[in-house]
Amino acid sequence: MHSVNWLKWLILALLVSASVLLIIPPKDRIRLGLDLQGGYSFTLELDKAALDETIRGRFPEGASEAEIASRIKEAMASADETAVEVIRNRVDSLGTLEPVITRGKDGRIYVQIPGADEAKRAEAEKLIRSVAFLDFRLVSSRSGDMAQKLFDQGKAPEGYQIADIGGRKYFVRVPNTPEPPPASIQSFGNPDPGYILMFERAKIGDAEAFTPHYVSRRPLLTGEFIKKAGTDVDMMSGRNYVSLSLNTEGANKFEEITGKYCPYGTSNKSSGVGRQLAVALDGVIYSAPTIDERIPGGNAVIRGDFSPAEAKRLATVLNAGALPAPMKFIGKRFVNPTLGEDAITAAKKAIVVGFAAIILFVALYYRFMGVVAAAALILNLVLLPICAVVASNILSIFVPDVTLSGGSILRLPVLTLPGIAGILLTIGMAVDANVLIYERTREEQLAGRPAFPSIMAGYKRAFLAIFDGNLTTVITAVILFVFGTGLIRGFSITLVAGIMGSMYTALVVTKMVFQATVPETRAKPMSMMKLLNDKVNIAFTRCFKPVILVAVAIIVVSIAATVVRGLRNPASIFAVDFTGGAKVSYAVQVPEGADLGKTLGDIRSAATAAGITDASPQFQQSDDATFLEIKTVLTEVGGVEVSEVLTDALAKAEALKDVRFTYLDIDSVGSQIGGEMKKSALVAIVFSGIAMLLYITLRFEFGFSLGAIAAVVHDVLITIGVFSCLGFQFDLTIVAAMLTIVGYGVNDTIVLFDRIREELKRDQKMSFPELANHCINLTLSRTILTSVSTLLTVFALLVFTTGDIFGFAVCMFIGLLASTLSTIFIATPVMLAWYNNKRPSFSIGK
Structure with missing residues (x-):
């Protein structure tokens, strides 16, 4: 028996302990994504054009362009940060559970509100939509006459029409028409120089009506001077109103303004009637009271037809501060909490059944060695939390994503439904490393070596294939993380975490177990089932041409059908992720x-x-x-x-x-972000192909990498064509599946090519086509066993899941079948054709 390496066992114990501590207590530590616990997410973007226009509007007449440009540049630099802080203050006022508000690239702001129901969602959206630009504007002394003239002439701005309600004329919105741009309303009716048209909103029964007012283009006072906003009820009318308390500077300005425009004020000396002062929020007038006297003390009110909830919301946004510009909602997602619970139940069933099927499969097939592999798979799940934390931090180097990491290097990333699919998929793929080691061990035992040396040789000879194959999958996962969004990044993290765990358990832990349990003196070979005869020699090279012809025919027919379908109706091919x-x-x-x-x-x-x-x-x-x-x-x-x-x-x-x-x-999804997602998906696939080409060229030769890329192209085209012909649509989850297929297919091809490279150096007599066929037969058991184990997990997803994950499973199922065949019938013949069936130069004379 061998001496036990206690340091390795101690490291394992520490890793297990740390991983378990990361999830205790599970209710507090395991954070679920919106697709699992329900809730709302928004993708927002600052309207930079509106910000430019607002800043220009605040400058007095005669201001220099350089002055204005400098202020705009300064505001743009801090706009995103200001917007995040204001939105956070507003959403926090809802009392929701751990809202996440983060900045993204190109001025994007992401808001996630876990567990929010429809009522919370509506309230949050209203809070976010309100820019809270509060200003006080002087109403033109000719405003009433000009408004009446519009009604008499039957003129209404674009998107509005005149309506008679209760004997009085108003403007009302034309149903099912887009909101006209503010500029078109402001200039309507040829206002006097220095004035613009704005509407006062009123609720009359169930109708929403608007009274026109011509007000000063430049505000006399803005909301930046508000110290505090509150709500109250007018004891006389019973109406709700918002009370304002201004800071010292604001109070002085307000007293000055009311002193100027009250009866016989310094700017209204000839009239015994005070001017009207419009109180506007986000371009809509709430009230336009007449100034009766100078008002000291810095207190003002906003009156209107407010419900208690509306008055409270208005006070909230004023207290939170104004946004630097309006927010454009370019993406929204809502998941009913009940739907999230159903998704968790289905995911649990898929994991339990898929995991149990794999455990049973490897234990029965490899006997004691299979039990060790099954224990390693269980340990892989135990170590998944600490691996996920490490993977999240490593991937965040490429693209920081606080929505997943939670802003802490020791916090578990958010678990999403695609993430659960990634866990199950990595369980199936993790078996591959054990299969490679055990099949190599079988070959050593057949060569007459004792059990223990055979096992150790199995680890040594399988290492490079395992390392290369898993690294290519990691490359695709990194590309997915860089070009994907929240849910897809969750899948990338669990994929990388699963690979890290499986590499450690398969290459280190199982080896430690065998070193502790298998005596060096054991003569009896390790018992395991046999799928194929040891001397199997199927002439695969004879089938290359017919299989390639069939594959080309399937690709041409299915892709042609997809193109025709897409030209007739793009929405039948692409989901809203890509079309908007x-x-x-x-x-x-x-x-x-x-x-x-x-x-x-x-x-x-x-x-x-x-x-x-x-x-x-x-x-x-x-x-x-x-x-x-x-x-x-x-x-x-x-x-x-x-x-x-x-x-x-x-x-x-x-x-x-x-x-x-x-x-x-x-x-x-807005059309803008939909186009960006389509571009990102295409870039991700192209980058993935280039990365594979470079890596395989580096590890082998260009002819080998060309064969691998040909197989990948085959897998992708077959999957796209057949998947589309089955009536499914392509979204970001399917792109994740496609890139996973790319990684899996290349992994499969690398295992075969690694064996071909090894045999080329060992056997100098066999022709290249014969040697390639021999290597296909040598690795055939591994190919079948790995495909079966991975397909078991995919089949569990097919049976127990619905929606996007069901589509993901269908795509994976098609891709796995295609990639299993392409390694043999596409990658190998293309590689042989590149070398003209002659042995590569690196193998000659070695």
């Missing part, structure tokens, strides 16, 4: 025996009537549940979120009165 638009999901209860085809038609009609003319509804069945997905290129209708419009339309549709819809989630 919205995907709204509902749980549906349909009366028994109902015609689902007619129901879809009624849903489409209801959506069209609500202004969503391109709605594409689709039912999905899962066990005993029915789900509805509605996709559209719109994200809003008349300024209202598309999910609200759809939900209201479905509830009111007479033809759907017997159908019950439960709103589950929305994935909303």
Whole structure:
């Protein structure tokens, strides 16, 4: 028996202890992503054009362009940081659980509100949308006459129309029309120089009406002087209002302004009637009271038709401070908390079943060695937390992402549903290292070596193939992390963490176990099952041409069908991640025996009537549940979120009165960010291919890397074509699957090429095609066993998951089958063709 290396066992014990401590107590330490616990996420962007316009508007007449440009540059530099802080203050006022607000690249701001229901979401969005530009503007003395002239002539700004409500004329919004740009409203009606048109909003019953006022272009006082805002109720009218307390400078300015424009004031000497002072917030007038007297003390009020909640919200945004510019919502995602719970339940089943199937498989096939491998897989899961922390910190070097790391190097990254899929996938792929070692051990035992030396030789001879194969998968994971977003980055972290853990357990821990349990003097070989005869010699080289022809035919037909389908309707190929638009999901209860085809038609009609003319509804069945997905290129209708419009339309549709819809989630992506995601996905795939080409050329020769890349192209094209022909759409999760397939396929190819390189140096007589065929047969057991173990985990995902992860599993299933075949029938013949079936120069005479 060998002496025990206690230092290695001590290191293992410390790693296990640290990993367990990282998740105790699990309820506090394991943080779930929005897709698992429900909640809302927003992707925001500062409107820099509006910021430019606002700053210019605040400068007095005659200010130099250099002065203005300098102030704009200064504001732009601090705008993102200011916006993050203001948004954080506003969202914190909701009392939500651990909201995450972070800055991204190119002025992006990401807001995550875990566990938020629809009411919290609506409130948060209103808080964020309010820029809180509060200003006081002087109303033109001719404002009433000019407004009446507009009504008399029947003129209304774009997007508005005149309505008579209660005997008085107002402007009202034209239904289902976009909000016109502020500039078009401000200049409407040819205002006097130095004045612009603004609206005072009023609620009359259920209607929202607007009274026009012509006010000074430059504000007399702004919200920057507010010390505190509160709410109160007018005892006489019973109406809610917002009270303002100004700081010393603001109080002095306010007293000066009211002194100027009160009756017979210094700027109103000829009139016994005070001027009106409009109180506006974000370009909308809330009230325009007449100044009756000079007002000292720095106290003011904002009156309007406020509900208690609206008054409180207004006070909140004023206290939190003004945003430097309006925020553009370029992406939204909502997951119903119930849907998150269902996803966790399904993921647990998939992990338990997939893990149990692999454990049983390796234990039965490799007997005692299989039990050791199974124990290593369990240990891999135990070490996953500490590996995830290390992987998160390493990957954050490339792209910092606080939404995943939580801002602490010792905090577990957020666990997402794609992350769980990554855990399960790495369990299947982890078996590959054990299979390589054990199959090499089998060969050593067949050569007549005793058990222990055979095992040690197995580790030595399998190391390079394991290292190269896993490194290529890590490369794809890093590329995914760099070019992906939150959920996909969660998958990248668990993929890298799983690889780190499996490399350690397979190469170090299992070796320690064998050193402690297998005597050097043992003559009896290690027992294991045999999949193929030792002398198997299938003539794969004879099948190269027919298999390649079949593969080309499948690629041509499936890709052509995909292109035709995409040209007719791009939304049928690409999800909203890439096209922009919205995907709204509902749980549906349909009366028994109902015609689902007619129901879809009624849903489409209801959506069209609500202004969503391109709605594409689709039912999905899962066990005993029915789900509805509605996709559209719109994200809003008349300024209202598309999910609200759809939900209201479905509830009111007479033809759907017997159908019950439960709103589950929305994935909303602006066209700008959709185009960026499509570009990022393409760049990720290209970079991945280049990285593989460079690495394999470095480790082997160009001819070998060319064969590997040909196999990768085959795998990607086959997967794209077949996946699309099955009716699925491509989104970021599918891009993650494609890049994982790239890594897996290259791993498979490297194992074969590593064996070919080894045999080329050992056997100087066999022709290159014969030697390649011989190596395919030598590694065939490993290829089949690894594919089966990985497919077991993918099959578990197929059986137990739904939605995006089901699509991920289908894509992986197709890709794994394609990559298993391409290593033999694409990579090898391309490599042989490059060398013209002659042995490479590096192997001659060695």
